[in-house]
Amino acid sequence: MNYLPDFPRLLPYLPDLMAGLMTTVWLTALTTTLGILGAVMCVWQRHRAPTSLFSRLLGMLVELLRNTPFIVQLFFIFFGLPALGLSLSAEMAAVIAMTLNLAAYSSEILRAGVDATGRGQWEAGRALGLTRWQSYRHVVLMPALERMYPALTSQCVIVMLGSAVVSQISVADLTFAANFIQSRTFLSFESYVVTAGMYLLLAIAMRALLNRIGRRLFGFRHLTPAPRRRLSSHVLKEAHS
Amino acid sequence: MSLLAEVSALDSASSDAAVSEKAAVTESAPVSDSALDTESAKAPLVSLSALTKSFGDLPVLKGIDLEVRPGEVVSIIGRSGSGKSTLLRCINQLEQHDGGAIHVAGKLLDGSEMDAAALAQDVGMVFQSFNLFPHKRVGENVMLAPMLVKGVARDVAEREAREMLAKVGLGEKFDAWPSQLSGGQQQRVAIARALAMHPKVLLCDEITSALDPELVGDVLKVLEQLKREGMTLILVTHEMNFARDVGDRVIFMHQGRVHESGDPATLFANPATEELRQFLGAVL
Incomplete structure (x- = not known):
């Protein structure tokens, strides 16, 4: 136990770490956007026609993605799909795997939010002549997202942290850079301490950003409280004075 | 050149x-x-014949015949479970009827999803629980349907929304959030939102039942004003005073049928059937 950490020796590799960080950032930004969009469409399809073949297949895909390890999904897409004639670059495979994974988890989160929306909101939309899609898009979706926003934020951060795995298929992300530096310098302790610190800062920054976006999107503070139902006889005596 | x-x-x-x-x-x-006007004044705006509706094995409407003429204010009263709300919800197809026919403004409703947009321009509805869109400001609540359904331009929709809100006495609340309003104000916004589609008939489903007693009057005043302007109203209501003073006709429903109907003064003073007598005894 007389190891003296030597952080300054990492300095020459700072550009590699920053490049890796940028890769992690753009991968996360792209896949969270696509993943949430995918979830929104998946929830719509499964709400619109819950018993259709397509919806059932989607449901099975969601369960498959939620119940298998992410690294296996990634390896399947990168190493397995070429057997079917579909060869993808490492970055492309990473984007697809991360997007599908986030879409699967967040579609279940969003579905809970949509299910929790009162029937009255759908009926109000319908009574005003909105189509089901318009009701979903303009009436139901935003309050459902708002309701589930903390859970969705967490899921997005989980996907960012989980993206470390894509280094295993040679995507040059932050973890890839750490592995590279560690193998060059044998400064394992220093490399991973610095990398862990960068992930931590990235996660904190991401939460702060998402919270900020949330406040922007959901400026309406509180959902309408459920109206109290009064006994009609009370109303009768007071009314129409 | x-x-x-x-x-x-x-x-x-x-x-x-x-x-x-x-x-x-x-x-x-x-x-x-x-010429059309005099024609339509004679023709019923809403006409139900032999209307039936069941929920599973439970028959809720057992053959309703009803005609509502333009400008008429019809109050539907009855115990809970008598089918009042279901009747109302059939008229704008929130519930699909099983048998019989519904005509609105001369058009037969066949329950297809296709004509929901068209129907919404004939029939407006206000709900007991307001159902305002919580994530949209008051003005946007009113503007949404005209823009989406009728394709009205934003500035036109906004002008109309301000007009409608002024009509219900909430002109200054255009930029408020629904959660910042009292129940009575929310319900008046809901009325403005329905009116923005310029419906020919407005359905009101117990719209004062969820309100604090002191707020009920404001909402009823708006309805009175609508009647003066010639709007056709069909209300499921527990407001017997309103039904008597403002309504043109009262329908008493009992066990899925129109048990008794007539002009309010006679009906309240001399109920012809034992059921109505009991009902009035319970609520008045």
Whole structure:
């Protein structure tokens, strides 16, 4: 136990770490956007026609993605799909795997939010002549997202942290850079301490950003409280004075 | 140059023709319009015949016949479970009827999803629980349907929304969030939102039942004003005073049928059936 950490020796590799960080950032930004969009469409399809073949297949895909390890999904897409004639670059495979994974988890989160929306909101939309899609898009979706926003934020951060795995298929992300530096310098302790610190800062920054976006999107503070139902006889005596 | 001039001359000529054509149409319009008006004044706006509806094995409506003429205010009363709300919800197809026929403004409703947008322009609805959109400001609540369903331009929709909100006494609440309003104000916004589609008939499903007693009056005043303006109203209500003073006709429903109906004064003073007598005894 007389190891003296030597952080300054990492300095020459700072550009590699920053490049890796940028890769992690753009991968996360792209896949969270696509993943949430995918979830929104998946929830719509499964709400619109819950018993259709397509919806059932989607449901099975969601369960498959939620119940298998992410690294296996990634390896399947990168190493397995070429057997079917579909060869993808490492970055492309990473984007697809991360997007599908986030879409699967967040579609279940969003579905809970949509299910929790009162029937009255759908009926109000319908009574005003909105189509089901318009009701979903303009009436139901935003309050459902708002309701589930903390859970969705967490899921997005989980996907960012989980993206470390894509280094295993040679995507040059932050973890890839750490592995590279560690193998060059044998400064394992220093490399991973610095990398862990960068992930931590990235996660904190991401939460702060998402919270900020949330406040922007959901400026309406509180959902309408459920109206109290009064006994009609009370109303009768007071009314129409 | 000369070609351009020729084209523009042609243009103005054709638009001149269009203008004069339009003028001709508008000139002849008043005659046909008023003819239509007297025609539609006689024809019922909403007409139900032999309407039936069951929820699973439970028959809720067992053959309803009802005609509502333009400008009429019809109150539907009855115990809970008598089918009042279901009847109302069939008229704008929130529930699909099993048998019988519903005509609104002369059109037969066949329950297809397709005509929901068209139906919404004939029939507006206000709910007991307001159902305002919590994530949209008051003004946007009112503007949403005209813009999405009718394709009204934003500035036109906004002008109309301000007009409608002023009509229900909430002109200054355009930028408020629904959660910042009292129940009575929310319900009046809901009325403005329904009116923004310019429906021919407004369905009100116990719209004062969820309100604090002191807020009920404001909402009823709006309904009275609508009646004065000639709006057709069908209300499921527990407001017997309102039904008597403002309503043109009262329908008493009992066990899925129209048990008794007539003008409010007679019906409340001399109920013909034992069921209505009991009901009135319980609520008045």
